[in-house]
Amino acid sequence: MWRDAVLVAGKDLRIELRSRVALWQVVPFAVLVLVLFGFALGPGRAALRTAAPGLYWLAVLFSTILVTQRSFAIESGEGTRDGLRLAGIDPAGVFLGKAAAVAAQLVAVQVVLGAGIVILFDVRFDAVWLALVASVLATLGLAAAGVLYGALSSGLRVRETLLPLLVLPIVAPVLIAGSRAWSAAITGAVASGASWLKILGPFAAVYVAMGVVLYGPLQETA
Amino acid sequence: MWRDAVLVAGKDLRIELRSRVALWQVVPFAVLVLVLFGFALGPGRAALRTAAPGLYWLAVLFSTILVTQRSFAIESGEGTRDGLRLAGIDPAGVFLGKAAAVAAQLVAVQVVLGAGIVILFDVRFDAVWLALVASVLATLGLAAAGVLYGALSSGLRVRETLLPLLVLPIVAPVLIAGSRAWSAAITGAVASGASWLKILGPFAAVYVAMGVVLYGPLQETA
């Protein structure tokens, strides 16, 4: 399983390195979303600053969708999907590999986005470690949930539209817990912030576990 | 040109009727985005109510991306794209037809979204006609800009990620003018609201005109 996961993640990341989609398209997109939020909410610095964590995580959510879509666009042809199924790779390995590749790209996105809110919204962290831990847990959860649903809609011609519909509500808890944890990290309310990690942690654990178990039957169908 | 436009719009809408993507996927997605915004911004009724127009238009923007992606997913295969170019259809006709189909779907999305913000954000309009005029103009502009950029990214394997990146910044003026016009429609500040229509109108006109002129060269490249 682990060997397969490494193999799949390697392939996905190599394709990413070659096409540079995450770097040149998803990262700018995420920043753009942040800026648009700024526009939509109008001026008012203070309001923006309090909204910043929520907006950050919304931008991360939308980026997750793009990264996941891209991850499955790689196998969009019927041929490639068949190929992956015939390759003799453990489905759990495919899941873990794809999720790892997505997570790696999300980390890159978040580094830029984090810098973005610090610069654009004038945000300053009181407890950086809290924000970091929250991000790591959230990234795992987002990647796992995204890939799980990506597989669900991968074979379909309607995947562009179906995937956001399926993924967004599922990752809403990440949005909430993530933004609250970041708010806490900004204000320094470490105790209350840490309690949100108790949602992010189990969320990630549940979806990774579900992916490992359910990816097999899913690949079957695609 | 018009005959071709009708033909292309008919084809796109027929495929939509057959797959019901807009109805079953984009409309719920739009509502979902609205709910997520509410969630991300936390309680605080008054703040939400003032933010409502901005959130509405953000949701419309994201839906535009989905509808446009879907519109070009129809011609995603290399064969179909060649086919459309070889069909002898006036490029301007292709543009107008695709834009009309996108606009029709956006109208459906907006009807539901409008009901959504009235119920969820407790919004009440003082000058409904203003909101309606703003919507019509904005829809035209969004559809035109979306289709124009959709064509740009249609041939590429990275269209899932490239399209949002290209379209979102371009339609930012719609976001701003639309939200300000709706804010005015809510508070009843008709005069200031009408001035925003002076942005939406030319925006739509410019992009429709650009589409008619530029679609030919664009199709060339794809």
Next chain:
Amino acid sequence: MASAVHLRSAVALAGRFPALSGVDLSVAPGEVVAVLGPNGAGKTSLLRACAGLLPVTSGEAVVLGCDLRADRAAVRRRVGLLGHDASLYDELTAGENVRFAVRAAGMPATRVDAALDRLGLVGRLRRTPAGRLSAGQRRRAALAVLVARSPELWLLDEPHAGLDASARSLLDGLVMEAAEAGAAVLLSSHEPNLTVPLADHVVSMAGGRVTEVARGPRRPVLSSVTGEGSASVA
């Protein structure tokens, strides 16, 4: 009469690769030309260039009287291309696909049914979305589009591939008819025994250039040869 296709030292780029590296070729209206050559020779690129889909960057390239380097769009509506992958909308049925193409070309919709019948797309096959057809059925549908549009230049990329014996002899008939009606036909193939009997000229390509032009069997002699060819396939 002017030639339907006239290329002189034509260079065409696929991406940044010179898929055609100086092609000389002339096809007169009413002529059938078979293009042979190993994988990667540039056959597909040649046909796509003639269809105005691949930019010709140097040399002369005139197709149906239009200069490809000046205005590719004008050529496109007048040629018909059967590519490696059929250009069909997967969600629409074969009938709807053909109807769309016919109406796009501004032709009367009456041609649709005849074309579908001709290609044997009847009954269930006419009602099934093209995405669910078998490989050969898809190629038949793509051919039906060509038949219905009856272009002035037919560009057929390995047209026999995927077709069964009956469809092959049907195809041969279509090519002959088109040529007799004055259309030019350019077809690529890896099966000389199927295509050479159809051809007025046989062109060999390699490395993006035409290496050899031979005279094919003349068409009057053909009908018997075609019969024999399709019989050996059945």
Next chain:
Amino acid sequence: MASAVHLRSAVALAGRFPALSGVDLSVAPGEVVAVLGPNGAGKTSLLRACAGLLPVTSGEAVVLGCDLRADRAAVRRRVGLLGHDASLYDELTAGENVRFAVRAAGMPATRVDAALDRLGLVGRLRRTPAGRLSAGQRRRAALAVLVARSPELWLLDEPHAGLDASARSLLDGLVMEAAEAGAAVLLSSHEPNLTVPLADHVVSMAGGRVTEVARGPRRPVLSSVTGEGSASVA
């Protein structure tokens, strides 16, 4: 020895359509079976069902000792399928595609280069992303994947289509070798004159069923026939 493929009244659905409507077929290890039949007969569906990609909903279906109706996943890693469209990652080069498949199967990467050389994918072709290869080059790359994995059951869907003469004789050699090494080969085709000489049995399909089984020329006699076949193609 147990048969590699054993189907009894097997019904398989593609979507909701009974693409296979009761197939009886047995292929022993070391045997080459050619499947012929008109467009829509169910050849592709038969191969995909044997690969465990299409659900068999009734009848018996045992492939390589695994019951397809119970566990399709177990079969998949042991068969190799060359489908109508090559299963390649467009962004990766032919070499990287083959390497991925080989490592996924848990085999040593040393097989990669040999397979690519064998299929004539050398020089520039090895460094070009698969999405930019010509149709025939893509099929060669897909074949290289099979060669490198050397599965126990080869499922070749119209393998000759798109290949040039040299690749065709290469393919014939590969099929013979695989059979001699004990693998079973099931190949569909519209070109009896190319495939029948390879086959131990020739199966005709129509309407999703096997309508006729004939004995093909025995392999010992073959080598000369193959030579002749490829000569006539060149």
Next chain:
Amino acid sequence: MTARLTRWTGLAALVTTALTVWLGLWVTPPAKVQGTLVRLLYIHPPVAWVALYCAFGLAALSSVLYLWRRTRSLFWDRLGAAAVEVGVVFTALTLVTGSLWGRPTWGVWWTWTARLTSTALLLVLFLGYMALRRVPASPEVRARRCAVAAIVAFVDVPIVSFSVDWWQTLHQRGTVLNPGLTLKVHGSMAWTMGLGFLAMTLVFVWMVLVRYRLEVLADRVGDEELEVSLSERWAETGGVPSPPAAVQAPELWGGRR
């Protein structure tokens, strides 16, 4: 058999619902604080309860049973689909009754509190399930896809339940299902509420039965179509002797109906 069961459940649902309405509207007293509005108490919590636990619980359970190889059968798929559809209706009703209740008590139709939002998300999640179900595919493929979607979506249910505890909010906290399982509502109100739960559960069971039967009928139509297309397919062979007997009664439409 199922027809009779359906009829009787329908009847029982009708009677209990009528009884709840009667008790709720005329017999029980208006409450001190909320006045007459309290009568929504007999509808809203039961509806919410049915949506969350009965409907989506059943959907998740049957999805697990479908995916588990030993119990795999299209029965579970149909049951799950029926449960989801009814659950979506009940979730929508929860939102509607909640909003109706919220307008007078909180002064607004909607607040962005955790329970309300997560309930809304739940609705969208299962709308996504229904969108997925509409995507054309063979029954097995669709069943598998939808089963996974239902299980994944079910994760939101505990979030809805615990949302009031995790995010202290406006919404009522465990009135009935509080951790100590002590009733905080008294007398006739408690009885009426209990009856409301029973009534809604019966309505739920009845609707699921009806939906299930519709699914079966649709599948039967599908099977008949399949048999037709199978014989059409045989006809394609043109004059080949009729198919072997074993094929004429394939197990798919014999065994799993």
